[in-house]
Amino acid sequence: MEGEAPRLLDLIPKDRDWVGKGVCKVKNGIEEKLELRLGLPGEENEKEEKQSAKSAFSLSFSENVSKRTFLGSVVTNEGKGTERKASGAPPVAHGTRTINSSIANNSSQTITSNAPVVGWPPIRSFRKNLASSSNSKSPLETRDEGPVNGNKADSDKKGCFVKINMDGIPIGRKIDLKAYGDYDELSSAVDQLFRGLLAAQRDPLVNEKSGGENNQEIKGLLDGSGEYTLVYEDEEGDRVLVGDVPWKMFISTAKRLRVLKTSDLSVSSINTVSRKRAATDC
Amino acid sequence: MREEISDMSEDDETGERARWAPDLSKNRSDDSDSGPGPPIGDSPPPFSDQVLENVLENVLEFLTSRRDRNAASAVCRSWYRAEAQTRRELFIGNCYAVAPHRAVERFQSIKSVVLKGKPRFADFNLVPFGWGAQFEPWVKSFGAAYQHLERICLKRMSVTDKDLTIIAESFPLFKDLTLICCEGFSTLGLAVIAERCRHLRVLDLIEDYLEDEDDEVVDWISRFPETTTSLESLVFDCVTCPFNFDALERLVARSPSLQRLRVNHHVALEQLRRLMARAPQLTHLGTGTFRSEVGFGEVDPNLDLVSAFGASRSLVCLSGFREIEPEFLPAIYPVCANLTSLNFSFANLTAEELNPVIRQCHNLQTFWVLDSVGDEGLRAVAESCRDLRELRVFPLDPTEDSDSSVSDIGLQFISEGCRKLRSILYFCQRMTNAAVVAMSKNCPDLVVFRLCIMGRHLPDRITGEPMDAGFRAIVMNCKKLTRLSVSGLLTDKAFEYIGCYGKLIRTLSVAFAGDSDGGLRYVLEGCTRLQKLEIRDSPFGDASLISGLPFYYNMRFLWMSSCNLSMRGCKEVARNKPNLVVEVIRDVVEEEEEEIEAVEKLYLYRSLAGARTDVPAFVKIL
Numbered sequence: 001m002e003g004e005a006p007r008l009l010d011l012i013p014k015d016r017d018w019v020g021k022g023v024c025k026v027k028n029g030i031e032e033k034l035e036l037r038l039g040l041p042g043e044e045n046e047k048e049e050k051q052s053a054k055s056a057f058s059l060s061f062s063e064n065v066s067k068r069t070f071l072g073s074v075v076t077n078e079g080k081g082t083e084r085k086a087s088g089a090p091p092v093a094h095g096t097r098t099i100n101s102s103i104a105n106n107s108s109q110t111i112t113s114n115a116p117v118v119g120w121p122p123i124r125s126f127r128k129n130l131a132s133s134s135n136s137k138s139p140l141e142t143r144d145e146g147p148v149n150g151n152k153a154d155s156d157k158k159g160c161f162v163k164i165n166m167d168g169i170p171i172g173r174k175i176d177l178k179a180y181g182d183y184d185e186l187s188s189a190v191d192q193l194f195r196g197l198l199a200a201q202r203d204p205l206v207n208e209k210s211g212g213e214n215n216q217e218i219k220g221l222l223d224g225s226g227e228y229t230l231v232y233e234d235e236e237g238d239r240v241l242v243g244d245v246p247w248k249m250f251i252s253t254a255k256r257l258r259v260l261k262t263s264d265l266s267v268s269s270i271n272t273v274s275r276k277r278a279a280t281d282c
Numbered sequence: 283m284r285e286e287i288s289d290m291s292e293d294d295e296t297g298e299r300a301r302w303a304p305d306l307s308k309n310r311s312d313d314s315d316s317g318p319g320p321p322i323g324d325s326p327p328p329f330s331d332q333v334l335e336n337v338l339e340n341v342l343e344f345l346t347s348r349r350d351r352n353a354a355s356a357v358c359r360s361w362y363r364a365e366a367q368t369r370r371e372l373f374i375g376n377c378y379a380v381a382p383h384r385a386v387e388r389f390q391s392i393k394s395v396v397l398k399g400k401p402r403f404a405d406f407n408l409v410p411f412g413w414g415a416q417f418e419p420w421v422k423s424f425g426a427a428y429q430h431l432e433r434i435c436l437k438r439m440s441v442t443d444k445d446l447t448i449i450a451e452s453f454p455l456f457k458d459l460t461l462i463c464c465e466g467f468s469t470l471g472l473a474v475i476a477e478r479c480r481h482l483r484v485l486d487l488i489e490d491y492l493e494d495e496d497d498e499v500v501d502w503i504s505r506f507p508e509t510t511t512s513l514e515s516l517v518f519d520c521v522t523c524p525f526n527f528d529a530l531e532r533l534v535a536r537s538p539s540l541q542r543l544r545v546n547h548h549v550a551l552e553q554l555r556r557l558m559a560r561a562p563q564l565t566h567l568g569t570g571t572f573r574s575e576v577g578f579g580e581v582d583p584n585l586d587l588v589s590a591f592g593a594s595r596s597l598v599c600l601s602g603f604r605e606i607e608p609e610f611l612p613a614i615y616p617v618c619a620n621l622t623s624l625n626f627s628f629a630n631l632t633a634e635e636l637n638p639v640i641r642q643c644h645n646l647q648t649f650w651v652l653d654s655v656g657d658e659g660l661r662a663v664a665e666s667c668r669d670l671r672e673l674r675v676f677p678l679d680p681t682e683d684s685d686s687s688v689s690d691i692g693l694q695f696i697s698e699g700c701r702k703l704r705s706i707l708y709f710c711q712r713m714t715n716a717a718v719v720a721m722s723k724n725c726p727d728l729v730v731f732r733l734c735i736m737g738r739h740l741p742d743r744i745t746g747e748p749m750d751a752g753f754r755a756i757v758m759n760c761k762k763l764t765r766l767s768v769s770g771l772l773t774d775k776a777f778e779y780i781g782c783y784g785k786l787i788r789t790l791s792v793a794f795a796g797d798s799d800g801g802l803r804y805v806l807e808g809c810t811r812l813q814k815l816e817i818r819d820s821p822f823g824d825a826s827l828i829s830g831l832p833f834y835y836n837m838r839f840l841w842m843s844s845c846n847l848s849m850r851g852c853k854e855v856a857r858n859k860p861n862l863v864v865e866v867i868r869d870v871v872e873e874e875e876e877e878i879e880a881v882e883k884l885y886l887y888r889s890l891a892g893a894r895t896d897v898p899a900f901v902k903i904l
Contacts, residue, residue, distance in 0.1 A: 116681070117819075119406030120793070121709060121736040123680040124463075124489065126520065130630060130652065131679045161575075 131237045164257035166194045167228070167264065177251045183222055183243050190230060190259060191218040221259065229262045335360050342368040367391060374398065375838050377415055377439065378863065381891040382423035394433035394458075395424065401841050401885055402791075403816055404438060405463060408843055408883065410869060412898045417441045417464075425452030433458035433484075440464070443471030450478035457512075458484040465491040469523055473502035480507060483539070486517040494523050504529040508536075515542035519568050519602065524548050534560045541596075544568025547604050550575035551587060558590040567594070569602030572610060572629070587613040601625035601650075608635040618642035625650040627676045633659035640666050650674040653709060656687035657695065664699025672705040682737050686710055690717035690743065697721035705730035712743040713770060718752030722759040731756050732767035738794040738819075741771040748772055754779035757787075764811075767791035777801035781808020788813040795820050802826035806833050816841040824851025827884075831855065834862055839887040847881040849904075855886065856904035863889045864904040865897075 160177040173193050180186045195218055220226020222243040230242040232254040239258070242250070342364055345351055348371070355365040371394040372385060399415025417439045424431055431453045441464045449456060456479045461467075469492065475485065503525045506513075511533070525548065534540060540561050549557070549570030558564070587610065591597070597617045606629040621643050626636070627650040636651070636659045643649075646667040651659070653675055663670070673696060675688055689712040696703070697717070703725040713735050722728070741748055749770035757763060757780050764786050768776065772795035780787070781804035788811050796802065802822040805812070806829055815837065823846035834840065834855070849866070856864040867883035893903040 117738075119403065119408045119818075120738070121677065121680050121682065121734055122403075122406045122793070123677065123709075124405050125407075126489065127627070127676060128680055130628060 129235065129237060160251055162232075162254060162256050164190065164193070164259065166198070166259035167261050169194065169197050175257070177254060182247050183250075186242075187221045187230065190221060190257075194218060194259065218259075220262075224262055227262060228259050229265055231258045231260050231265075232256065233258070335364050338364040339368050346371070348373055370394060371396065376887050376889075377420065378891060378894050379838075379887060379889045382420045384890065386423045386427040390427065391430065392424075392428050393430055394435075395420075395428075395431065396435045396437075397439060398437045399439040401816065401839060402438070402814075403818065403841055403843065408818070410867065410898075410900055413867070413901065414894065414896055414898070415439045416896065417445045421445045421448045421452075425449075429453070430455055432456060433460075435460040435462070436464055437462040438464065440466040441471075442466050443468055443474070446471030447474045450474045453479075455481060457481050460484060460486040460488070461490050462486075462488045463490065466493060468493045468498070469500040469502045469521070470498070472521070473500045473505040476502050476505040477507070481512060483512050484515040485513070486515055486542075487520055488517060490520050492521055492523070499523045501526045501529065503533060506533050511537045512539055513537040514539050515566075516540065517542060517544040517568065519544045519546050519570075521546055527553055531556055531560060537561075538563075540564065542566035542599075544601060545570045547571045551610060555586050555590045558594055562593050563596055564594060565596045566599040566623075567597055567601070568625075569600070569604075571605045572603045573605050573607040574610070588616065592616040595620075597621070599623035599625075599648075603629040606630065611635065611639055614639065615642060619644060621646055623648040626655075627652055627674065630654050630678060631659070632656070633662065637662050643667055644669070646670055648672040650676070652676050652678045653686050653688040654678045657689060657692035660688060660692035661695040661699075664695040667700060669702060670696075670700040671702055673700065673703065674707040675709055676707075677709040677736065680709070680736070684711070684736070686712075686736065690714040693717040694720055697724040701725060702727060704728060707732040707734075707767075709734045709736060711736055712740070713749065713752070714744050715742045715747065715749060715752040715755075716744070718749070719755040722752075722755035726760060727762060728756070728760040729762050730765040731760065731763060732765070732791070733769055734767065735770040739771045748776070750776040750779065754783070757783035761786075763787060765789040768795055769793060770795075773797050774801040774804070777804040781805050784809050786811055790815050792817040792820055794818070796822060799823050799826035799829070803829045806830035812836075813838045815839075817843070817845060819844040821846050824848055824854075827851045828854060831858055834859055834886065835888050837888070839885065841883075841885050843883040845884075847884055848879050849877060849881060850879070852881055852884055853904050861888055861890070862886050863893055866902045866904060868900045868902075 161174045162177060164173050164175055175186075175189060175193065177186070180189060198218065218226065218228055221228055221230040224241075231239050232242050232250070233239055233256040234253045235255055242254075242257070245253070338361065342351075342354060345354060345365075345368075351365055351369060355362045366388050367390065369389050370392060372389055372392045373396045374380065374385065375398050377397055377399045397417070397420060399417075400409055400413060403409060404413070415438060417436060424434075425448050429452075432455050434449065434456075435458070439461075441461060446467055449459070459475060459479075459482070467490075472485075472487075475482070513533075516533075516537075523546075525546075527549065530545070530549075531553075534543065534557055541564060543557065543561065543564055543566070545554075545557070545568060547570050551569075551572065551574050553575075554569055558567070591614050594617060598620055600614065600617070600621060600623070603626055608631060615638075618639060619642055622645055624643060624646055625648075630652060631654055633655050636655045640646075640659075640662050643666060647669055649663060649667060649670060649672070651663070651674070655662075660675070663673070675692070677684065677686055679685070686709070688708070688710050690710075693708060693710070693713070694717045696706075697720045701724055703721075704727050706721075706725075706728065707730075710733075713733065718733065721731075735749070742752075749768075749772055752770075753766075753768055753772070753776050756766070763784060766780070766784065766787055766789070768780075768791070774797045777796060777800075780790070784790075785808075787809050790805065790809065790812060792815075799822055801820070802817070803826050805815070806826070812833070813836075818841075822842065827842070827847060828851060830840070852864055852866060856862065863886065865885045866881050867885060868878075869882060897903060
């Protein structure tokens, strides 16, 4: 998912304060100063290490410290002092901070949020990832693609059916990703699948492209040039543009497909993309 | 539904257990269920006493409560012996509280073992991997001593395939294996159990993490013997590997006693229908994936599904419902009125989708659900399920700043409708003191109150005040309360109330709460029945830790992580209390040998066994 962040982010208005992996490292001066930090002011690079979600000790202290003073001194693991005061930002749980790199590593796009704390909220791993339609199995377990004979339930072996919905069309479909060899084949399959339905939905009087009275081809799904764009939801529930990862990787991580209106893309993805869970929260 | 789990966590029976300092020289510990009896190995009693002892043994056979048994064993030498010989169930709440050989020496005719390992916060990744709680030393001791062992129930233990093999080889009468939140084993071990435990009645795998490589998955379902089995319960929804469905169908067909079946997500609706047809006598059913395996509009299994549920007259408990397609929900209508337990906690349902189902579930006593149903969904629950005893509301999106659609409003509805509520677990983003107070007054029977306001340090959303008042009302008004989890913005006052009124509390969970050492002190001094105390990210320091010294022998354990503790304080505790094991756990083992003064994680527990010998590098025992 390396290359997607810039693409999708290009479509998101900057004033929404979205931060993705690529943007994470870029800060302007003001934002930097207002950032809640764990180290002493000026210790820029230590923040990256400390803010790894594993280090709940220091993270939670930066939260607590901003609210009430502790008696006694506290020394962190690495022997460096914990910052006693948050630098400027109001100490509410909903305060925003920029994403740290360890979280951003797993996401193509992330929302500005609190740095996650290990084990909070206290939910066992197998209860996570329910927001997406993917299986809610624990991330500790490997993918269940073992070959077992004679069993129709081996969906991973026999076929990879995922739901696909299109904007404006109430009925979804299912397609088998393993039936296609590459993105182009997928794109034309999607076109075939929805062309008829789309034409039926549309007001026949509105005709942007020529195509006769019958079905209009749905084009440009992959490169943002068409009226619609193909998007998928991965195991973690994020919406990602189709086309940037190797095909094989795409098949194994895509849980659901959506055909969205290109013009709606920025708005809809802001409203519906699910939040990132911490890498170590598994 | 999860009666087993509920029982496991609220494992201490109601019973008088006044505060006392145990005489540990005689090796008394609640966990190992030893009584303060004399050392074994004295001379046999004279004849008339022998008769009395025989009579006593016959009587003690009927005594099942381990509290009563502990008391009986303390009467005198012969009672101690008689009790030891007649005890059939061994309960060990902390596997490190006593050494296996000791338990086995004292109790020689055990048929059932319940053993718990890691502290509960291990479920939330606070205990590093490899910490301990290996089942191996136990299974080896049991294997040598207990030929008649029939049941093993483990919680948060590390169990290997080899251990499972030892079980299969050592206990010819073995009937019941229940593994809850365990890890370390794989389908290989399950295959051995299936194949060799010919009298197996119960195989319940609940929330375990299996080790499985893709290419080493074993089809353990196929390994059950081909003859009629005595299986009564088969629960494996946490075993996520694929398996041979036909083998499962045949297994179900030749298991006439099967009452409880919970399958994993590889079973979709078409297959579920087939299973149900084979086992119409089921009382507890865990569906797999509640959707159609084939594409839309190709096959409509709906009709058959409806008749399948219609034919299952005995169903009282439903769970599963993963990746639910709500259009198939009406299939369960025929059984709703009979349900006493319903688990929708993996079903992303809206209030509209829940409504028609829940309206029919008049007899529901246990209900687990996702917060996707919102306050409106909870209103429907409150109006329909007047007999509800246990409610759990889980977050669909378990992050701090997610949009949870349940709040104080939903809690208020529930409190008004479900007056008999005994146990509640409620995740939310916003809460008010008023709603919590209302619940304390409307539901006086509450035994378990666990509120998790997911945003840390959040105050009352309307008044902006700390949540002290709400929890005060809970401990004051709910006089049967034994388990409490607190959250939200809490000052030391909250703990003062808990210490003052929470006299029956046995388990207390604290996170991101309190102001100072005083808070913890109130709890330690006030909660006389406290057994299990787990605290994280709260500003309690050495002074408060030391204030608890008189009480730690009365508790099973204390866990404190990301608090204000230092080595100095922990060492003082260790020095002062020789029968406490004081473990300091670090996340990262630094290369330097120098000791770090701050203590990240402290886990202390009373023990007869002394410092354990299987400590990993990141654990230091003081």
